[in-house]
Amino acid sequence: MDHRNRWPASRLLVAAVAILIIVCASAITAIALALASLSDARTLLLDQVGPARRITLELDTSLINQETGVRGFALTANREFLAPFTDGKTAEAKAEAGIRAGIQDVRPALLAKLDDIGRKATAWRTAYAEPLILQVQVAGTPQLVENDADRGRALFEEVRAAVADLQNDLNRESDTARDKLNSVANDVLYLSIGLGVLLVLIITGVAIVLHRILIAPLTGLAAQVRLVSEGDFEHAVDATGSRETVMLGQDVDTMRTRILRDVVDLRRSNSELEQFAYVASHDLQEPLRKVASFCQLLERRYSGQLDERGEQYLQFAVDGAKRMQVLINDLLAFSRVGRITREQTVVDCDDLVNQVRDSYSEVIESTGATIESDDLPRVRGEASLLGGVFGNLISNALKFHGEDPPVVRIGVERTGDLWTFTISDNGIGIDAEYAERVFVIFQRLHHKDDYPGTGIGLAMCxxxxxxxxxxxxxxxxxxTGTTFKFTLPVVEDTDE
Known part of the structure; x- marks a missing residue:
């Protein structure tokens, strides 16, 4: 499938996020509406119907207090019994106002019953209670007549019945509001649970889709790239998934093809280099040896017959041929590092340093040099190459010494998984500006007449x-002096 017909990862991600946002927004809107209904139901129950129901009880109590006060005053003619009647009327008016405020917006139909209670209470007071109070006040003695008492009781029972009817209606309204509140609360709970389950399902689905279209193809591509990076350049990289992944796979495969061509060219170049090395080590050195030997024969045979300049020319020729031989040998050794490999073994660095001491024993003795060494570890590598590193660094310390006898110090310390070796001396030193230049092949800081060498030793190291x-x-x-440091991997005790 052409990658141009595939959706890019950005579009897939936008689509997944858009679906998630739409679903979440819809669910959140539903929950918000349910919460609004829950708030309305709570307000109806706790702030309107509930308080009106409670105040209705206070209204009933205020009416009972009025009836009790009137009866007590009629039986005793004691004015103290009028206090409950007077206070009861005030409480009645307050309770009626409270009930009206609670139900007039939500249950206006109940206002008619509240008005009926007010009319019947007024009728009871006008037709019975207030005339009886006036009669007792004028007579100054108890004036309760049984017939009047029955009539007043009948009027008051009508008031109590109207109040009870209103209470029953408010009880039903309260039960209805409570049921609605519970229903809405359950709806909110179910919506919340549904939203949670829906989010889990959506996230799971998005994760599965993203895994199939992004993660799995990238993992497969990474595995194929790993094969190529490990040297299997013949393995063709074939990616699937989103457009970017397919394009990345195509780019990697194009790079693999180029690397494969470069590897073929490199192998051919290495073959040619090996042929050149053979020619340089055999065919090229033979003429140099002849030039050097014949120049030496000329010098011996015609010694004294040539003038000073002629003998100097012969010395230049011999010295140049010898230097060319040394340079060719060093170049061959430099080219073989990493190209012609031998089995790596565990090497004792103390043995390598001792071998260097033996090789340079005459120089050490002639210069009065001192070589101090810590207890060095064992490392894994090619003994001849690592011995060359110690040999180059120690010989440089012996060569570039000052007026005092050379003192070479070899130390080591472990840093994580690496040994850090330190080789320092008290010689003439190297300026910091040449810290990198000294490791470049053929880069010399001194003239060949001052210090011998080809300028390849540190590059080789x-x-x-x-x-x-x-x-x-x-x-x-x-x-002071010169200090070189180098690291080598640690060999664990289990390694052999």
Whole structure:
């Protein structure tokens, strides 16, 4: 399938997020509406119907207090009994106002019953209670007549019946509001649970889709790229999934094809280099040896017959031929590092340093040099190459010494999974500005007549150390002498 017909990952992600937002917005809107209904039901029950129901009880109590006060005053003619009647009327008016405020917006139909209670209470007071009070006040003695009492009781029972009817209606309204509140609360609960389940399902679905269209193809692509990076350049990279993943796979496969071509070219170049190395080590050195030997024969046979300049020319020729031989040998050795490999074994660095001491014993004795060494560890590598590193660094310390006898110090410390070796001396030192230049092949800081050498030793050291998985550098923080440091991987005790 052409990658141009595939959806890009950005569009897939936008689509997934859009679906998630739409579903969540719909669910949140439903929950918001349910919460609004819940708030309305709560207000109806707790702030309107509930208080009106409670105040109705207070209204009934105020009426009973009025009836009790009138009866007590009629039986005793004691004015103190009029207090409940007077206070009851005030409480009645207050209770009626409270009930009206609670139900007039939500249950206006009940206002008619409240008005009926007011009319019947007024009728009871006008037709019975207030005339009886006036009669007792004028006579100054109890004036309760049984017939009047029965008539007043009948009128008051009508008032109580109207109040009871209103209470029953408010009880039913309260039960209805409570049922609605419970229903809406259950709806909110079910919507919340549904939203949670829906979110889990959507997130799971999005995760599965993203895994299939993004993560799985990228994982497969990474596995194929890993095969190529490990050297299987013949493996064709074929990616699936989103447009970006397919395009990335195509780019990687194009890079693999180029690398494969470069590897073929490199192999051919290496073959040619090996042929050149053979020619350089055999065919090229043979003429150089002849030039050097014939120049030496000329020098011996015609010694004294040539003038000073002629003998100097012969010495230049011999010296140049010898230097060319040394340079060719060093170049061959430099080219073989990492290209012609041997089995790596566990090497004792103490043995390598002792071998260097033996090799340079005459120089050590002639210069009065001292080589101090810590207890060095064992590392894994090619003994001949690592011995060359120690040999180059120690020989440089012996070569570039000052007026005092050379003192070479070899130390080591462990840093994580690496050994850090330090080789320092008390010689003439190297300026910090040349810290990198000294590791470049053929870069010399001194004239060949002052200090012999080809300028390839430190470049060889860097190549060998990097071949063994370490790094080497000039420690510019030390101001006296020269200090080189290099690292090598630690060999665990279980390694053999």
């Amino acid at each position: 860097r190549k060998i150390i990097e071949y063994h998985g370490g790094t080497i550098w000039l420690d510019t923080s030390v101001k």
